[in-house]
Each structure stands twice: as C-alpha cells, then as structure tokens.
Amino acid sequence: MLMPLLSHKAARFTESVIRGMSVEARKYGAVNLAQGMPDFPAPAAIKDAACAAIQADINQYAITWGATDLRQAIAEHAGWHLGLEVDPETEITVTCGSTEAMLVALLSIINPGDEVILSQPFYENYWPDCVLAGATPVFVPVRPPGWTFDPDELAAAFSDKTKAIVLCNPNNPTGTVFTREELAQIAALCRKWDVIAITDEIYEHIIYDGRPHISLATLPGMKERTVTIGGMSKTYGVTGWRVGTIIAPPNLTHAFRQTHDYVSIGAAAPLQAAGALAYRMPRSYYDALAADYQTRRDKFTAALIDCGFTLQPPQGAYYIMAGIEAFGAKDDVSFAQHLVREEKIATVPGSSFFRDKELGRGYIRFCFCKKDETLDLAIERLQAVKKLRK
Template identity: 45%
Template sequence: MSYLSNRVAGFGTTIFTEMTALAREHNAVNLGQGFPDFPAPDFIKEAAAKAISADINQYAPLPGSPRLRQAIADKTKRLYGREVDPNTQVQIVNGATEAIYATIQGVVNPGDEVIMFEPYYDSYVPCTTMAGGIPRYYTLRAPDWHIDRDELAKLFNDKTKLLIINTPHNPIGKVYTREELQMIADLCIEHDVLVMADEVYEHIVFDDAEHVQIASLPGMEERTITVSSIGKSFSVTGWKIGWTVTTPELNKAVFKAHQFIAFAVASPLQEASADALFHAEESDYYPWLAKMYQDKRDYLLSALNDAGFKTLTPQGAYYILLDISEMGRGNDVDFCRYLTKEVGVAAIPPSAFYSNPADGATIARLTFCKTDEMLAAAAERLQTLK
C-alpha cells in the first residue's frame, strides 16, 4: 500500500531537477532555472542585515508587516492608480507561490472549474487539484500567442469560479494588452468569475510594452486578486516574500487560508522588503531594472540569432523561447538534453507547462537573468553551432 495521499501521488518531480542535474554533470552554462546569479542590490541586503540586528526576529503579524503593506499600497497607487487600504486589502505571504496556493484554497470549492492559459506556471494545476478544482485550459500558440474571444468564451460555464492570468508571462514573455485584458474582463464579469492575476514580473517589461493590471479595469477591482512578490523585482528569489492585493472580502479568503498554511512570514525580510519598495518609489529603480534586463535580452537574442536559432522576442519577464520545429533534434526534451550535453548550454523544455505535452514540443526556454559573463560564455558555446 502506498502511504501517499491521492492528492499528491500523481505529482512528478519537476523538469528543473532533471535539467539542473544534467547541467551539472556536463558542466553546462545553466540558462535553465529562472533565478538571477548576480548579487542582489546593496540597499536590500543592508536593510535585511539592519532588521536582523535590530531584533526584528519574532513572528510577524498575521496579515504581514504594517510597513510592507503600506509600501505595497503606496506603489499600487503611484504605478496603477488604485487606492487600496493596507489594513484590509493587502496580505503578506511566503512568496507568490503561497499567494497562489492560499488564493485557490480560499476561493475554490471541490468541483469548481478554474480557467488558465497554457503554457502555465507549474504550480497552477496542482494548487487547483489540491483544492478539488478542475483545470480548464486555453492554449496560447506561437508565434503571436493570440487569444480568440470565442474559443475562450467556450471555457466558461456555471461551474467556472476562477480564471488565472499571468502577465508578463513566464515562459512566453507575453505582456497582455489592455484590449486583451478588457476582453477577458468582460467574460469574467458576464459569468461572475474571479480572477487571480500573477504579476511577479510586473517591473520587467521591454520596448513600448506596458504592464496593465487587470484589477484596474472597470468592474474588475471587486473580482481580482493580484499576486506579486519581491523575488524577481529585487533579485532575491530565495526570500519568498509575496503578497496579494484584493477586496476586503477576498482578502479574508486569502488570510483564512494563510493562517493555517504558514501563519507568518519572515519578519526581518518583510521589513527589508518594505525598505526596498520605499527606495524604489524614491528612485529610478524599476526603469533601471527593466533596462538592465532588456540589455541582457538583446544580447542573448543576437547571440542566438547569430548561431542560427529562430527566436521569439519576449516583451517582458526574463525568458527567451527558441522555435525548434525545424531543428531536426526531436521534441523539446530531446533538444534540451542535446543542447545541454553537446553544446554545453542548459535550457528548459516547456512541454511540462502544457496539459498536452505535444503542444510544447517545438519550443525551448532559455533564461537571461544571468551575469554578462555567463551570457557571454553561453554565446561562445552557441557559436560552435555555426
């Protein structure tokens, strides 16, 4: 007899584990996992050291540090024009990962349907099924990742409770336009469906793309739970400080789940995150971050194009997709193994982010959130393919 619950028995180990091990074994430049390999900014590290020295080391208040909630409310007002009450509309959680889990636990009942766009961030499906929800997929297709209103409308019915959107999108780099968001919003309002908006890459947008919060569209504030976190914006993915911003009623749903998932979140890191958000409000930090990543994106794109790869240019987040349909190296998993072993550059096969793996079989994901030296080393290895 297996001791595992039915809830978790079907979960495999993530593709990241296999690719990281393969990258190590072949001493490959690892452009697989999406975490920066360069130092976090001094101001956020110093703020964390100061908070620990000041003995902010005990359980944080259950809703989260008041300063951090205030900093999030300030930023929501300045950047997105939304007035939110930090005391009743902001909840601090352990990274966007817990925000996703707590939101779904807080609003989805067994049998409820949850619409998500694929490729999806890999926790959406298990979080949905652990709540007894049923995932419904809208497949985004390369090269333009267009959303067809009628096709999307077919997924809605009277069991639909929640729609999950991720913008800027991992892994396709799509930044949803205002028009697309409006079309999704209209359907959600028509069918009385809630939205969870995963916006962890909100500050990493390129060229003339603009990050729009779906919560800022008319009629959406009252049905949207916006999720974000400190990790991607301040290069501290190991901190796991995340948050939700929503209505007081939906905030209660997240709060009630969170109190029995984690109860509280690392106190000194919350204070340091508050300092970092206040610092960003008073400086050009976010434009600097976007420019830093745009330079890295452009460098890796040109190295890949130079080596003969067909690429899809991302408008946001920090991933580039390769179109491998004409490479003759098998599906995405075969190709990523080949690239890691033979070329010495590790990538991630996106079929793991689709309900039907065949839909992701012709693309491969590389990240550019790495030092210039690391990207140059990857470029050098890619040149050997010329």
Template identity: 55%
Template sequence: MLAARRTSTFTESVIREMTRIAQMHEAVNLAQGFPDFPMPEPLKDAACAAIQGNINQYAVTWGSANLRIAISEKYRRWYNMEVDPDREVTVTCGATEAMASVFMALMDPGDEVIVLEPFYENYGPDAILAGATPVFVPFERPNWTLDADRLRKAFNKRTKAIVVNTPHNPTGRVLTRAEMSLISELCLKYDVWAITDEIYEHIRYAGEHHVMATWPEMRERTITISGLSKTFSCTGWRLGYAIAPPAQTAPIRKVHDFLTVGAPAPLQAAGAVGLAFDADYFNHLALDYRARRHVLVEALTEAGFTFSVPEGAYYILADFSELSDLDDVTFAKWMTQEIGVATVPGSSFYHDRELGRKLVRFAFCKKFDTLRRAADRLAEVRQKA
C-alpha cells in the same frame, strides 16, 4: 502505503532536474529563472539591520504593518489604485504561496479554473490541491496571442476563476489592452474571479502593464498577486503578497496562517525599503534586462532558433524545429551535455505536452558574462545538431 491521490499527477520539477544535469556537465544554466547576480545592497543592509535590531520573531501573520503600508503606497504611486493595507493585503511566502492560498480560499470541488498555456508550472497543481479542475486554453502561435473564440468557449457556469499572468512566463508576452478587456468582459459575464500573477510587472520592454484590478468593475472580482522575488532579484527571500477585497482577504489570511504562519519577519522589514525606491530603480531594472535580452536574442537568432522577442519577463521560448528532429526533453538534455547550455523542455509548460515538443525555454536573468559564455556555446548548435 500509497500517497494521496491528489499528488499522483505531480511530477518533480523538470527545471530542478535540468539544473542537476547542468551541474554534472558544467553547463551554463539558463534553465532556472533566478538571477546569478547580487540583489541591491540597500536591501541587504536593511535585512542585516533588521536582524541585528532584533526583528526575528513572528511578524503579524498577514504581514508586518510597514510592508503592507509600502505595498499599498506602491499601488497608489504606480497604478493610481487605492489598497487598504489593513483589510486588503496578505503578505505570503512568495507569489507561489499567495497563489496556493488564494486557490484554497476561493475554490470548491467542481469549480473550474481557466489556465492559459504555456503556463508557470505551479498553477495546475495549485488548482488540484484546492480540489478545483484546471481548464487549459493555449495561446496562439507564432506570437502567443489570445484567441477570443477559444477563450470564450472555455467559460461556463462552473468557471470560478481565470489565472492571468502578464508579463508572461514563459512566452514573454505582455497582454494588450484588448486582451485584458476580453478577459474582463468574460469575467463579468460569467461572474468569475481574475487571479492575476504580476510578478514580472517591472520587467517590460514593450507595451504597458495593465493591472486588472484597475479595470472598470474588476476591482471587486480580482485578486492581484505579485512579490519581490523578481523586482529585487531576491527569489530566495520568499516575499509575495495577495491583494483582494476584504471579504476574500479574510479567508486568504486564514489559509495563509495555517499553511505558513507568516513570511520571514526581518526580510519583510527590508522589503518595505525596496518598495519605496524611486522610479529610477525600476526603470533601470527594465533597461538592464533589455540589454541582457539583446545578448540572448542575437545568440539564438544566429544559432537558428525561431521565437518571438519577449515583451516582458526574462525568458525566451524558442522553437528548434529547424535545428533538430529530437523531442524537447531529448533536445534539452543534448543541449546540456553537448553544447553546455541548460534549458527547460517546452512540454513542461503544457498540459497537452505535445504542444511543447519543439520548444525550449532560455532564461536571461544572468550576468552578462554568463550570457556571453552561453552565446559562444550556442554558436556551435547548428554544426553539432
């Protein structure tokens, strides 16, 4: 029996494959985008207390009231944005599930969704699962900027949504006011949804975090997606959320209910504690990542990679053309086996795989020790390549 046609273009995550090879060769794993250091103690304590306090049954399907209120307060405090916790917030199993639920709630077959590439690898499959067609627009090299003409050309009467990820994985771009204005102008002109992925909102080294929903006239046509994975170094907790106007929140909640029923109840209780942390926590998070970025920037520069220094998130997408004639997949495997540093081949972030053939992505959400070990090994690339 054959599997459903909709799965035929899905490939196994290259990132997981690289991790497997990394384990085989005891390589330093800079492929996967999750921290190898512990999450904040107060959140762990709050989760244990919630379990001991018998918060172990299903929460309200769209999220426990405490967490929804904490999310709403966060938006007021950080972005001066009013969010109704009862009618506009859906707590999901990670931003990943939020994105899938939003796509399934809003898209019909034949709808087009604009995805900027390179992209986080779930967006294309999300569109396909929802029966929509992804339309890809590449960022312009070398600095991963948006080309206004190219973006304009992608919009048409079939366009239903655009996915806007800032700070951006894998390029590290933080979209500028001008780029956000261009996107909002086109969304308004073509009556299109902006579906934002703001999971790295608190991990920034330059620029401002622009929340599309606070843009003039955009509140009614933006779905804001974010989560706790990156901000609190707890990618395994699977806590995310979608903020949408009430008319769209209703179908998003229905899809979410049928997909997962709800996110883990005790962890939702703990998540509310984290969101109420004061500004120091969030500022420290960004400063800490800035220092980690510095270690990897130095190491990659000395090793001979070329790249633009990330403005946000915790990745460096580096060009290895000056070091090797190999393609990205072969180079990444060679790096893992011969140098002992695992990366992600650039083509896995592109629909047009050729665009990523000379790129690999390094993640720096790692202990300083891990990064220094990687740096020592990277010093050998030029010699061995």
C-alpha cells in the same frame, strides 16, 4: 517505497522539470538558463536593511498577514505603479513568495467541481496548484505569432462551472504582455460569468520597449473580483527570500489571511522589514531594472536567432520560448538533454509548460536573467548548435 500510502493528489505529481534541470546543470557544469533566478547581486540597500533587521532582533513572527510597514509600502507602490488604491489594513496579505500566494488564493475559493481557466502554455506551478486546491483546469491555447488567445476560444472556456481564471501578465513562458483590449475581453467574460480573476504579476517591472503594465484590477468593475499577486523575487533579485504579496478585496483578503495562517503563519520577519525599504525604492531603480533587462533581451535574442532558433522577442518577463525545428531534434526533451550534457547549457523542454505535452515538443525555454559574463559564456557555448542545423 510505501507508494499506496500517498494521497491521490501527491501521487499525481512528478518532479518539477525546471528544478530538475537545475540539478542537471550542476551535475554537468552547465550554464543554468533553466530556472528563472538572477545570478547578479541584489541591491546593497535592500541587503543592508535585512542585515540591520536581524541585528535589531526582528527575529520573531511578524503579523501573520504581513508587517504593518511592509503592507503600507506595498500599498504606496501599488498606488503609483499599478494605479490601484489599496487599503493595507484590509486588502493586502504578505505570503511566502507568490508561489504560496497562488496556492492560498485557490485553496480559499475553490470547491469540488469548480473549474479554473489557464492559458496554455502556462507557468509550471499552476497545474499542481489546481490539483492541490481540487480545481479542474480548463486550458485556453495561446499560440505564436503573438502567443495570445483567440477571443472565441477564450469565451468558450467560460461556463457556470468557472470559478476563476489565472492570468500571468507579463507571461512566463511566452513573454506576452497583454494589451488593454485583451484584458478588456477577459474582464468582460469575468463579469458576465461572475468569475474571479487571479493575476500573477510577478514580472510587473520587467517589461520592454516602453509598454505599459496594465493591472487587470484597474479595469472597470474588476477591482472587486481581482486577486493581484506579486512579490519581491524578480523585482529585487531575491528569489530565495520568499516574500510574496496578494492584493484583493476585503472579503477575499479575510479568507486568504486565514488560509495563509494555517499554511505558513507568515513570511520571514527580517526580510519583510527589508521589503518595506525595497517597495519604496526610487522610480529610477525600476527604470534601470527594465532597461538592463532589455539590453540582455536584445543581446540574447539576437544570439539565438543567429544560431538558428525561431522566436519572438519577449515583450516582458525574462524568458524566451525558442523554436527548435531548424535542428532536426527528435523532440524538446532530447534536445534539452543534448544541450545540458554536451554543450553545457541548461534549458527547459517546452513540453513542461503544456498538459498536452505534444504541443510543446517544438520548443525549449531559455531564461536570460543573468549577468553579462554568464550570457556571454552561454552564447559562446551555443555556437556549437550551429553544426546541428539541417
């Protein structure tokens, strides 16, 4: 239909492979280990707060850049968790998920010809975000083992054209949690080339083995040039609520609030009221969240290794990039299709996380943000892949 009428930007998009896999999962009755959404209940106190807010008729537009109490709670949380002193009046914007936050940030800072550095493999949305904002993405590879960058390759990606670097930490899809030393290398380059760092820290609380979560904004000279993105989706198990956050210096925040106003006006008011309670959850909640995910990680990585996948246990977030070389599959897409159709397990082909698709042919990505029964069923079904081993 009417394809010539599409914009050049829209014409460049294809359907999200991750969401496409969720459709396949439903069609074949598969366990969905593709899209990163928990299948266990959200905390009762947070759900009760949302219901109470609706009953109390908090049903009209909130302040465009976020309800006052929620911004206050986000600032308190950023203070103890990120080590960031944030002014809720001038440095916080609440958006419709961190997805909108990333787009708003890029739309607000990019001019034609500006380059944005992305590590590759990257979270699927960053490339379309660059297309929508009119940025030219420049890719820096991160490779196993360690799934981290080579400092020389990183340095070579910066130039006078670089406007921003997007860093996902903890990382989806690789599971890397960047060390202070790695962050310092990025920070030094941002300062040298006068570049804005946009850090997607949506997995800030899902981190293993006692590793610290270090926010890039806390490094010397970085607060004034860092945009810290987060949200409720992963920390409180409410991916469908669509509440995201941007912490940024006042001059950037001012621009972000205007762009956000024109993009969406604001996030759902009653869910923002519940968010104010969520961000004030006791620290024991966050400790238990990380501990529970670590148990899932240990169980699921052991099962994948037993089946013949090669992998590095993630240091954070809830994904595993699993090498499929042991199975003699033609490529990642055919292997993922076999898994969803024959073994009833939905995953994401590794190539979805690369612009250069060939680099991802040897991997599929599993997510393990699932309750015990779901993971047990997936592990039971996965036993069938042992027969595929060469």
